[in-house]
Amino acid sequence: MNNTAKLAIWRGEGASGGQWERYEVPFEPGQSVLDGLRWIRANRDPSLAIRFSCINANACKECMIELDGKTVYACTARLEPREMKLHPLSNKRRVRDLVTEIAPPAERFLK
Amino acid sequence: MNPDPMHVETDVLIIGSGAAGMYAAIEAARAGRSVFLVDRSLIGRGGATVMAQMTVAVALGSETPDHWSHHYDDTLAAGRELCDRRLAQLLCEEAPICILEMEQWGIGWARKNGHIAQAFAPGHDRPRCVYVDFLNTGPAVSKTLRAVVTRDKRIRKAGDLLTVDLAKVDDEVAGAVALHLPTGTPVTIAAKATIIATGGLTRLYQRNSASANMGGDGYALALRAGAPLIDMEFVQFFPIGHLAPRLIGMDPIMWDPFRYKLGGRLLNSEGEEFTARYGVSEDGRYVVTRDLATYAIIKEVEAGRGSPHGGAFLSFRHCSGAELRAAFGPVIDRLARNNIDLTKMPVEVAPIAHYHMGGVVADERMQTELPGLLVAGEAVGGAITEALVFGRRAGQSAAARATRMTAQPFRPEAARTSLDLLASGTDRTDINTAAMVASLQRTMANDVGPFRAAARLKRALVSIEEMVRALGERPVADGGAFDLRRLEWFDLRNMLLVARTVAMAALARTESRGAHQREDFPGMLPQWRVNQVARLGGGEIALARAPAAVEALAK
Numbered sequence: 001m002n003n004t005a006k007l008a009i010w011r012g013e014g015a016s017g018g019q020w021e022r023y024e025v026p027f028e029p030g031q032s033v034l035d036g037l038r039w040i041r042a043n044r045d046p047s048l049a050i051r052f053s054c055i056n057a058n059a060c061k062e063c064m065i066e067l068d069g070k071t072v073y074a075c076t077a078r079l080e081p082r083e084m085k086l087h088p089l090s091n092k093r094r095v096r097d098l099v100t101e102i103a104p105p106a107e108r109f110l111k
Numbered sequence: 112m113n114p115d116p117m118h119v120e121t122d123v124l125i126i127g128s129g130a131a132g133m134y135a136a137i138e139a140a141r142a143g144r145s146v147f148l149v150d151r152s153l154i155g156r157g158g159a160t161v162m163a164q165m166t167v168a169v170a171l172g173s174e175t176p177d178h179w180s181h182h183y184d185d186t187l188a189a190g191r192e193l194c195d196r197r198l199a200q201l202l203c204e205e206a207p208i209c210i211l212e213m214e215q216w217g218i219g220w221a222r223k224n225g226h227i228a229q230a231f232a233p234g235h236d237r238p239r240c241v242y243v244d245f246l247n248t249g250p251a252v253s254k255t256l257r258a259v260v261t262r263d264k265r266i267r268k269a270g271d272l273l274t275v276d277l278a279k280v281d282d283e284v285a286g287a288v289a290l291h292l293p294t295g296t297p298v299t300i301a302a303k304a305t306i307i308a309t310g311g312l313t314r315l316y317q318r319n320s321a322s323a324n325m326g327g328d329g330y331a332l333a334l335r336a337g338a339p340l341i342d343m344e345f346v347q348f349f350p351i352g353h354l355a356p357r358l359i360g361m362d363p364i365m366w367d368p369f370r371y372k373l374g375g376r377l378l379n380s381e382g383e384e385f386t387a388r389y390g391v392s393e394d395g396r397y398v399v400t401r402d403l404a405t406y407a408i409i410k411e412v413e414a415g416r417g418s419p420h421g422g423a424f425l426s427f428r429h430c431s432g433a434e435l436r437a438a439f440g441p442v443i444d445r446l447a448r449n450n451i452d453l454t455k456m457p458v459e460v461a462p463i464a465h466y467h468m469g470g471v472v473a474d475e476r477m478q479t480e481l482p483g484l485l486v487a488g489e490a491v492g493g494a495i496t497e498a499l500v501f502g503r504r505a506g507q508s509a510a511a512r513a514t515r516m517t518a519q520p521f522r523p524e525a526a527r528t529s530l531d532l533l534a535s536g537t538d539r540t541d542i543n544t545a546a547m548v549a550s551l552q553r554t555m556a557n558d559v560g561p562f563r564a565a566a567r568l569k570r571a572l573v574s575i576e577e578m579v580r581a582l583g584e585r586p587v588a589d590g591g592a593f594d595l596r597r598l599e600w601f602d603l604r605n606m607l608l609v610a611r612t613v614a615m616a617a618l619a620r621t622e623s624r625g626a627h628q629r630e631d632f633p634g635m636l637p638q639w640r641v642n643q644v645a646r647l648g649g650g651e652i653a654l655a656r657a658p659a660a661v662e663a664l665a666k
Binding site: 004014029030032046047049051052053056057062095097099101102103106109 | 149152153154156157158164193236249250257261268270271272291294296298322323324356357358359360361362363376414543544545546548549589591592593594595596599
């Protein structure tokens with residue numbers, strides 16, 4: 001039943017610079033993109049940055065990223081056996097890798 | 112690589128922005144105090160509150176006549192003689208105030224024939240649970256409180272701010288030291304009163320209904336500052352957490368409201384309703400308490416009558432499609448997108464770590480043993496009702512202290528050790544922090560789960576000590592923004608301390624009571640009608656027994 005997703009992930013710090021890095025992620029049908037990102041952190045590279053809290057419930061709404069150019073929640077997009085391009089939200093300030101500044105200014109420590 | 116520390120001064124510091132933290136912030140600001148509300152994640156988004164899909168118990172009396180004393184009696188009965196009666200009374204008596212205030216703030220509790228609807232739930236003697244349709248109670252609580260917090264200019268808010276340690280001057284808590292995750296900036300916070308509202312510890316377990324933030328931060332902060340914890344062995348497992356088929360975009364606790372509304376049948380692999388074998392016959396109703404259902408499911412699995420993935424079946428096949436849609440509307444479509452049709456198939460469910468009943472020792476003002484330190488919500492133990500009532504009370508008590516104090520007790524020396532720790536991080540590659548979290552979660556699930564025995568608990572303590580050694584004294588830090596390895600190092604520092612406390616308390620309690628079940632010590636013993644209190648001293652956890660607080664509050 002195991003499939004492999006080829007994740008191309010935009011990695012880099014701040015607004016400028018960065019590169020695509022590629023990871024092969026084994027998965028079982030039904031697993032989410034966030035499952036895949038967490039697998040990469042535990043098994044390949046823990047320095048990969050992704051913002052999430054609730055993991056599975058789609059309640060915290062923190063894991064918004066772009067998948068193949070479309071905005072998705074990583075926790076509800078499913079892994080597929082093909083190349084999937086993951087990019088930080090392009091309309092938000094980039095922090096690191098897939099993490100962007102998504103809090104309203106009044107809820108940030110530094111505006 | 113380490114930016115210079117920044118400094119913030121406030122009357123009241125609140126750590127955690129779930130329901131407890133936000134209610135506390137509103138209450139402290141209402142008393143005229145300045146408030147700094149911080150969260151390691153985003154404000155009002157990352158805790159447990161937003162994930163609570165189901166219901167809130169309150170003696171509102173809108174469905175059938177009720178009085179807080181009935182809610183109190185049910186609470187004590189469920190507490191297996193260990194409840195702090197002062198806190199139980201406070202909870203039951205003041206819950207209606209909070210629920211009605213939430214209604215004024217526009218939460219929109221579900222209504223029936225013009226009154227606020229109250230559903231029946233196991234452990235309660237009458238319909239007592241209010242909710243927001245559909246499966247939207249927690250998000251609605253969060254959104255409502257966040258809107259009030261946003262309007263109040265006396266409340267400064269900061270997400271992405273991880274509290275690393277409390278700052279102490281003599282024996283008083285005088286604020287905290289934090290880390291701003293996006294920039295790596297250390298932050299010192301001076302506060303006349305500090306409230307821990309960080310939620311529980313269910314992230315310690317492999318299968319849990321928590322968010323990634325619930326690693327017991329508040330318990331660890333309190334322990335290291337010298338405040339004791341109580342009842343840490345009592346981790347509540349929710350018996351019917353979703354197990355299979357793979358379901359995404361839903362909280363695994365979602366079957367609870369299904370059972371409230373539609374009953375449902377809990378079946379073993381032979382298709383029988385089995386809870387009667389363990390003392391409670393359900394017959395399609397939802398009456399069995401959580402600890403008994405957890406016990407029953409695990410015993411059925413052990414007896415070879417479990418579902419394929421190692422749980423039980425939950426069936427709603429007796430319900431028509433129309434009934435299901437009337438009860439859960441759009442949720443039925445979300446299930447369909449996961450290829451689940453409840454009219455045709457059962458789902459598999461199994462116990463899942465759900466919330467913590469122990470917590471930081473506090474009195475009825477939510478005051479801990481340490482002056483300047485208060486606590487609220489699941490950090491004291493409990494769920495949404497506790498978050499609202501204890502949050503409100505903690506906010507009042509913190510404001511009262513801040514009003515009394517003319518000067519900040521904070522001194523820069525109070526932050527030095529924690530700032531040095533933050534500055535000592537190096538780009539270690541000898542450990543994978545994400546893998547270590549997963550490893551700890553497996554250890555806790557396998558050896559410190561709902562069913563316990565001395566040999567497995569001791570094995571867990573050995574694993575935990577090995578992980579403490581591997582974690583080492585110096586944080587992982589790569590000097591970059593949003594450094595998740597650095598965050599996880601500090602998380603593991605907390606999680607391992609709390610995991611050790613839970614395992615030690617579970618090993619010491621040589622009986623079975625409520626959520627703490629020992630295979631090697633079945634049955635409840637009268638000599639264990641005591642709470643266990645844990646303190647940290649010289650790097651060691653010390654446990655002491657204290658008689659349960661059986662005195663009710665003076666009327």
